Amino acid sequence: MLLLVLGVALVTIAVLAFASFAYGLLGDIGRAVSIGVVGAIALAVGMALTNRLRVTAEGLTWAGLAALSIDAPLVSGIPPVTRTIPNGVCTGVLILLVTALAFGLRAIASHLPSNQTATVTDSQPNTQTIPSNAASSTLPDSAGFSEAHAAEYSTEHPVTQPAVRPVPLSPVPLSPIPLRATTLYAMCAIPLAFMSIASSLPTDNHNVEWVLTVEIGSAAALLFAIFVQVPHTSRYADFEWMTSLTAATVGLTAVTFFGYALIMDADPLWLVIIICLIPPALWAAMLVMLHLKPTARTGSTLPPVNRVMPTIGFIWSLSAGSESLLRRVLNGPLGNDQAAQTVADLLMIAITGFAITAATLMFRHTKRFTISKQERVSASVIGSLMMLIVIDSDFTHGSPLPMVVSIVGLVVMLAVTAISWIVAAQPTTTPVAQPAPQSIQQPQQAMPQPAQPQWPQSTLPHGTAPKPLPAEHITVTVFTAITSLTLIYLAVTDPQPYAPMDLFAIMSGATALVIGVRWMQVRPALRSWPALWPALTLLMVPSLLISWFEPLSLPRVLALFAISICALLLGALRGLQAPLVYGTVILVIHVLTVIWPWLAEFSRHYWWVWLLIGGVLLIAAAARYEASMRSMRSIASRISDLR
Secondary structure, eight states, rough: OOOHHHHHHHHHHHHHHHHSSSSSHHHHHHHHHHHHHHHHHHHHHHTTTTTHHHHHHHHHHHHHHHHHHHHHHHHHHHHHHHHHHHHHHHHHHHHHHHHHHHHHHHHTTTOOOOOEEEEEEEEEEEEEEEHHHHGGGGGGGOOTHHHHHHHHHHHHHHEEEEEEOOOEEEOOOOOOOOOOOHHHHHHHHHHHHHHHHTTSOOOOOOOHHHHHHHHHHHHHHHHHHHHHHOOSSSSTTHHHHHHHHHHHHHHHHHHHHTTTTHHHTHHHHHHHHHHHHHHHHHHHHHHHHHHHHHOOSSSSOOGGGGGGHHHHHHHHHHHHHHHHHHHHHHHHOOOOOOHHHHHHHHHHHHHHHHHHHHHHSSHHHHHHHHHHHHHHHHHEEEHHHHHHHHHHHHHHHHHHHHHHHHHHHHHHHHHHHHHHHHHSEEEEEEOOOOOOOOOOOOOOOOOOOOOOOOOOOOOTTTOOEEEOOHHHHHHHHHHHHHHHHHHHHHHHOOOSSOOOHHHHHHHHHHHHHHOOOOHHOOOOTTTTHHHHHHHHHHHHHHHHHHHSSSSHHHHHHHHHHHHHHHHHHHHHTTOHHHHHOOOOOOHHHHHHHHHHHHHHHHHHHOOOHHHHHHHHHHHHHHHHHHHHHHHHHHHHHHHHOOO
């Protein structure tokens, strides 16, 4: 095999050298004809030897295909041909014709007689005498038939039964396996041929030319991966279509992440629209193929990790391409770039919002295939990331319309996150291992233990368990938290008159509060601190902190006062420790913060009043020390008993 590879390489180098030096001797036409004739002869001989000398046939086929491929641009460079047909179109068409010729000769070679045969055997019955000791086992066990009668009967009447004797038949010729050189050559030649044709399209914009060329080449590689058929008995039967699929993925990735920004200002518009719609269509076709096409080695589809990149590419190309096209289309009729940008960004929010909704809450199973965990996680990651980029970039514009996009995007992410956690709070019927029964022991006298608060145990039905939160839900939650905190930070560092920091903090805190309350309803054993502290923190702490460094704002003062009072009352009425403690602490600190300027002014003139108040308090505390200690212990015990 090594000698064969070296031989093919030397032949290719020789053909290239001949093409370089034969121009002065034979001219353009003579050189092209000579190389073409040599390549065609090598290809025909290789196909003729397919059933006799297979390795030699592979080498000759490769040499012939290489010679004809080198001859294609030489034919395109002949002056009469150049003046009639564009160079790239002629080269691409000739390479396609060479590929078609190779497959035609391959089909002819498959019908030629083969010298490879297989001997097939058949079975023929034969009569064989069974020994007497085995014959007795064939007699019925009757009451009046003794062992002596059985021995006498078997001696006089030998029992016979048919035995199998193999009979060889005439050799049967095997069906020849087609050469791999044709499919391997087509794997490389077909995309290059279409890219060569696309490079000659009449366009003055080089960016449009290369983007369209790569898209057409990727489409050709993908179609080849879908329709190529390699016998399962061949070695590495999946190599061709998997390699073509990899090439299509690389090309589409380059176009998806770098091509849109280069062609949005190009003309004509209809060509730009076509170019923008090709990548999502190809990504979708690739996903369907990966779900349906089995491999020859295992008989099943490729692992789900191979569908991660097509999922990311489909969502990115669909959202980014649609946003760019809509912004360009609306820019003229609206006459306002900001309005067009707002509408286009809302479309991107809708697409990416649907992507994370589908990844977390829908489309887990269809009639033909199952959406894998890797696909859902990748869809949630790319959808959440694009929403984060759009929300933060629009917020920094400083005008009302883009800010509306930011608020709408945050609402969508918060809604998906809330629904995901509420769904995850429901129990699932997963068998739970029950503890082994313990032996009953006689009660023993034990020391009295202090009374401990008895929290209600989980009331989930027998045989059920809490539903674990899937990875895609965690992903969306993390991105939502990052988006909320980023908007809060941007609102503090770059204040906007239409969207204060308190708005985003309250929106996020309200969502967390709904999730925490629902989880406490479904799981009675869950205490209030782990369930409600994120919501209480977001609702009250940011507003309290900002009030320390900025001038007092009446709406913020009233809102924080109302929220802290509601938390305190809710904790007291419902017996919840976290809202009671959190609301009390925030309310005290907030009241002190609000009245601190007046306290400072009062203390400047009447500082001795504080000494008087402190002395009176110390005297009262000393007088009621014992009763006060009992009351403090009672209050601490009651607070610790709260849920």
